Amino acid sequence: MIKSIFISSAEPYSGKSLVTLGVFEAILRKTKKVALFKPVIRDRGASKKDKNIELILDYNNLEQTYDETFAFYRREAQELFGSGRQDEFIEKIITKFKILEEKNDFVVCEGSDYIGEGSYFEFDINAYIAKNLGLPTLIIGQGLGRSIHEILNPIQMAIEAFEHQDTKIIGVVVNRVQPKRRKEIERAMDKNLPKNSGIHSVIPTDVILSSPTVQEVAEQLNAEILYGKDKTENLVTNFQSVAMRLSNYLKYLKKGSMAITPGDRIDVLMGALQANISSNFPHISGIILTGGIELPDHVKQLMAGLPDVLPVLAVKDFTFETSVKASTVASSINKDSIRKINLALTLFDRYVDMEAFEKQVMSTLPSGLTPKMFIYHLQKLAAQDRKTIVLPEGNDDRILRAVEILQKKDVVDTILLGDYDLIKNR
Structure with missing residues (x-):
């Protein structure tokens, strides 16, 4: 019975936040008790927290504290490995992970970020952690402005590293792809990646997600x-x-x-x-x-x-x-970026084969109608019996945000009442 998965990037800036959000959304349709675990996080000051952890905890209203979500800062992990104390390192990770596993129906384990000094260390450590926790792994790559070889090479290296650790690969997601190249990259993945690398999905880039606030x-x-x-x-x-x-x-x-x-x-x-x-x-x-x-x-x-x-x-x-x-400012999804969160969830739902994903990961989870599943079913029903909604106060930011979400979900038609020029220029 699969109760956990490991999500790992093959390289920096692969859009792991989008995939983690989508995985949580899918699992929360099946069960309420889901936890996040990120064994190693980047070094930060005492007043700063990992934004991706805050995003997942806040958006999904998870019943766990921030400190429960991680085991080590990166510098601590490097020091333990550098002094030959790998056993101490992995024992603490297993202990914290098992506490979450006992309290929850499912644990999503997220690998480190490959950003800054120590990136090569993190590549090896992710595979090492997945092996010791016995977790099947979902690998994420990115394809913006890259050739097929440049996209697949880091993914193939990641697959080899995880398979070397006897870790099962349940899927590969290539993120941030130019929309017109999505099918081409999907075919290349099916042709060149190992047959046992699970589901293959390609998610196109979007100007909203790629633009910083x-x-x-x-x-x-x-x-x-x-x-x-x-x-x-x-x-x-x-x-x-x-x-x-x-x-x-x-x-x-x-x-x-x-x-x-x-x-x-x-x-x-x-x-x-x-x-x-x-x-x-x-x-x-x-x-x-x-x-x-x-x-x-x-x-x-x-x-x-x-x-x-x-x-x-x-x-x-x-x-x-x-x-x-x-020119180097990076865009991210944080807990206050409601617009980006909704778009990320829509893209994941649209371009990841959810039926295959459920077969790989969620077929043994408890059944029941959770709040996430209720919303999901409601959207599906709305799409099947499509209606037109007339919304007054078309200049109001809240109304415009709601319309944007509905359009992205493609479940209803909308009519806005208000000044045409003002609405168009918002």
């Missing part, structure tokens, strides 16, 4: 949020370095973009704010003021009196350095 930009650039703190969930689809005059910049405004400009370019700041409330220009996500230049008092006074202000960030770096750093 303003909050993520601020955190990764170490920026101060001066204005628009209520709009930090705005998605940033691209960055624009603005050194030209305002009249020229307005020609290049792009929806969802974030302007990067020196802190003394008050003309760009004011022009961007005005353009953003105009029905004739696309809405941008925010502005980054560079150079550590403080805004003049009269500008602060003006900004404080505006009823609706875009996020305005300030950094100490100059424009060029900020632009280079901005």
Whole structure:
């Protein structure tokens, strides 16, 4: 009887959060008592927590504490292995895992992240942990901008590493694939991966999931949020370095973009704010003021009196350095990203063969109608007897979010009541 699985990335930035969310959603349709275990997590300060752990705990309302979800910080694990204390390492992991297993019907075990110093250590350690816990493994790769060989090579290496540890592979998911290449990559997986590598799934990339929020930009650039703190969930689809005059910049405004400009370019700041409330220009996500230049008092006074202000960030770096750093800002799914969470669940449900997944993992779980299963059945029934819903207050963010979710789920048709131009530009 399978009561647990191990989810492991074949490389960094493979979109493991999306898959973990989807796996939890699928299992919670079968049983209420599910736990998360992440044996080794990245080193963080005392005040910082693993965002993926917080995401899973918060969204699924799991009945476990944060400390119960992991055994070691990465540095602790490295020190134990470096001093030949592997037995001590694995004994603690098994003990914490078994406590969760005894309390729950199912435990989802998530491998480490392969990010930063010690990545090669983590690759070996994931296979070692899966073997010692006796867990079947789901492997995740990523395919954005890559050839077939570049996609499959790290996956094949991961499969070999886990099989060398006598670990069963129950499936391979390739994430972040250009939509038009999905079928091509699916065929290549079926042709080139071992026959005993379980189900093969390919999930296409989506601009919403690949775009960081303003909050993520601020955190990764170490920026101060001066204005628009209520709009930090705005998605940033691209960055624009603005050194030209305002009249020229307005020609290049792009929806969802974030302007990067020196802190003394008050003309760009004011022009961007005005353009953003105009029905004739696309809405941008925010502005980054560079150079550590403080805004003049009269500008602060003006900004404080505006009823609706875009996020305005300030950094100490100059424009060029900020632009280079901005190009490396990574998007993630965190517990406050409701829009991304709903899309991630929709993509997993749509592109992973759930029937095959259930046969591999969940056929022996307790039966019963859980809250997740109730919602799932409700959506299926709605799709079978499709209706049209008329929603007033079409300018309200909550209504727009609800419509977006319904459209992604593709279960009903919607009609929004409100100002056409305002709704279109939101």
